[in-house]
Amino acid sequence: MIQSQIGEWAALWAAVCWTITAMSFERASKRVGSLPVNWIRLVMAFVFFSAYSWIFRGHPFPHDASSHAWIWLSLSGLIGFVGGDLFLFRAFIEIGARVSMLIMASVPMLTSLMGWIFMDEQLSGIDIFAMSLTITGIILVVMDQNSDKKIELNQPIRGVLLAFGGALGQAIGLILSKYGMKNYHAFAATEIRVIAGIIGFSLLFFPLKRWKAVSKAVTNSRGMIPITIGAFFGPFLGVGFSLLAIQNTLTGIASTIMAIVPILIIPPALFFFHERITIREIFGAFVAVGGVALLFVM
Secondary structure, X not given: OOOOOHHHHHHHHHHHHHHHHHHHHHHHHHHHOHHHHHHHHHHHHHXXXXXXXXXXXXXXXXXXXXXXXXXXHHHHHHHHHHHHHHHHHHHHHHHHHHHHHHHHOOHHHHHHHHHHHHHOOOOOHXXXXXXXXXXXXXXXXXXXXXXXXXXXOOOOHHHHHHHHHHHHHHHHHHHHHHHHHOOOOHHHHHHHHHHHHHHHHHHHHXXXXXXXXXXXXXXXXXXXXXXXXXXXXXXXXXXXXXXXXXXXXXXXXXXXXXXXXXXXXXXXXXXOOOOOOOHHHHHHHHHHHHHHHHHHHO
16 A cells, blocks of 8 residues: 555655755744855755765766656756745745745646646546645634635735746746656756756846855854754755656655645644634644545545
8 A cells, every 4th residue: 555655655754855955944944044044054955965966876976867867857946946935935025925825735736737638637527526635724724813814816816826826837847857857866857957046046046146144154053053953854855756647656746745745844843832712713734634645544
């Protein structure tokens, strides 16, 4: 059972890793800023990948990848790591994290649609029902804490488009990764994406004049600790597992399971940070977990 569902299990482990990453990068971004965190996390992830590949593959660099893999995985890294994240972080500023995360809940649907159009991936009726259940639970959890406060429909169109750009970037990144990776080693494929992301952010930092902020962040020891933790569990383990997931199951199913990070954050938020958890969030968590469980048993 576990062997036949390696993609689903890898997606679940990716979500667990991204939960740790989300908490780590939130703390780091408050200390040194989000853009320096983005660049530093990828450089540190590259170091982790090089060490991993040297130990387990005999060479630190993915030189054995085909030109097909390099082209499409690099494009995936630029769109997913650079474009998607930049859009999303800007959306947080324009319309807030709550509405942005609601829009990001469309990632599994976008991924499924593109997987069907471009890769002929077919979902069963049970798969669609389970994914819908999971997404509904996620939306219930990420809605505003005040149950009497409704989601306004008059959000700035710029912010909505930025959040949708973030969702689209993540979905396209997954599809391009699966197309470019094929049967190539998932973690080595992720290393290629990371290299492309480093180059992309580096080129952006010159016109944005952010190198001074990066050098300042590197010397901030209290900021570097959460960045290191986030880099290990995020672009290294988390993204590595995500590529292993889409390599072994449908991209729509994998992206749905990986989207449950808002659910997984609830226990540490309750027990470690003593945040107030509402009945709606608890109900949403059970609904989402039920949907994920269906994806495993069917």
